Amino acid sequence: MRFNYYAFKSIYLHEMDRFKRTLLQSLFSPVLSTSLYFIVFGSVIGGYVEKIDGISYGSYIVPGLLMLTLLTQSISNTSFGIFFPKFNGTIYEILAAPISTFEIILAFVGAGATKTLIVGIVIFITSTFFVEVKVMYPLLMVFILVLVAFTFALFGFLVGLMSSNFEQMSIIPTLVITPMVFLGGSLYSLDMLPEFWQMVTYFNPVVYLINGLRFAFYGVSDFNVWVSIISMLGFLIACVVVVSVLLKKGYNIKS
């Protein structure tokens, strides 16, 4: 089966254009809010906190904050990308075009992940102005960043596909993902929690993502890095299956 390259490219560039048009919201806003975390928690409060696993507190929280941005941005980028054409009616054009389900997903998710990675890179660079950052395993870091960006962009596509209004679309990033990141060891080590809450935290999937990235940065983690990678791949496969089935059925977009 031939690949509709020009259709893929059109949707991808169209989405990237939206990113360029809304730089203030899509790039500067997350960079500013993460910088505030670095200033408050890293530079100011961090000076009064002891080192964790031999790493200064300011440096320790970099992977967690990076993960917070990656997750929220990838979900909101892609969910908005597919929801907006549904909302304004231009989805008809995509449905009537000779494009396969796979090509539609790849274009929207590819653009969403690209935007997220751009934001992530800028935040990473910004963090070096506030705290000392070292990356022990650069390739592993890139692999995890790309994997997380694509996986959650795909999850965002699912959110956008299932949402019928703007409120529903914002529920997952704000009411589910953000609390999971904050309670998933982004600003602390699990060892610092009482035993009971450590057990509870094991059920939070975001914990494994943050620890995987922290391992790539500093070589320290509460879990084996493979647990993180396998859990991410598992979630990616689940998202691929669900999105493909829903889109093929035309769920929420095709009568």
Added chain:
Amino acid sequence: MSDNQISINNLSKIYDNGFEALKNINLEIKKGEIFAMLGPNGAGKTTLISIICGIVKPSVGKVSIDNFDIINDYRETRSKIGLVPQELTLETFETVFNNVSYSRGLYGKKPDPSHIKKILTQLSLWDKKDLRLQQLSGGMKRRVLIAKALSHEPSILFLDEPTAGVDVELRKDMWKIVEDLRKSGVTIILTTHYIEEAEAIADRVGVINQGEIVVVDQTKELLKRMGHKKLTVELQEKLSEIPNSLTKYNLEIGRDKMSINYTYNVQDKQTGITNLLQDLKDEGLKLKDLKTEQNTLEKIFVSLVKENNEI
């Protein structure tokens, strides 16, 4: 080989809420013709177009374009089709040029700025190419929708209510555009609820009502059947019965007995109006006013359904 480009066989559509939008539709559309689908709001016109274009899934039946099935061979069929939707659905923050180029890409065509320029020029949009859609008037937005539908050089163009809510000037422009497209070999299917529109541009007309095709015929033939009008002659004095000399006109006396009604066909060479007025004068009847009334689409559908049932 058949000259039919679109074949619709036993097509039905039942929505999830149980509404039966299309009932066993069978229709053939020839290559290069202008086919008008005429019907009132909610008749099923848009559903039919949406199924052919791939936006709505059929419940039962088969549609093929140039012998390609719209489900199994969707890449072939969809790449042949351009669709101008009824609603002005556009990316309002994008420029005209980018909007049209985007559509070309979606249909798998290599970027071709010269072709986009040609279309925008034809549609009097070239000087607006850098404007964002939100800066355009409703009429201009409709032209952009046409430009988008033509961006990938389709051989079939669907126009869903192209002149709904547009002024007379733009309506005539649209008809001109449609005629020019036909000359270039494009098959055009348009939906409308204006009889005049079908009369002005269509080769054939299909009348659709409550999800069923009531009749399909050459425009001229159909207009003959649909062209009945009613002439009401208001009188200055009451008339209790039709005089013998006027019985040949099959006149009806109005309820208040202050008027008489005459039904005639506008498509006939001689409508009989002149003779009727002369005979009324000869009978000494004094006229107060005259008015004519076109049959409403609904009345026409009812009469066509009746007519079909009788055949």
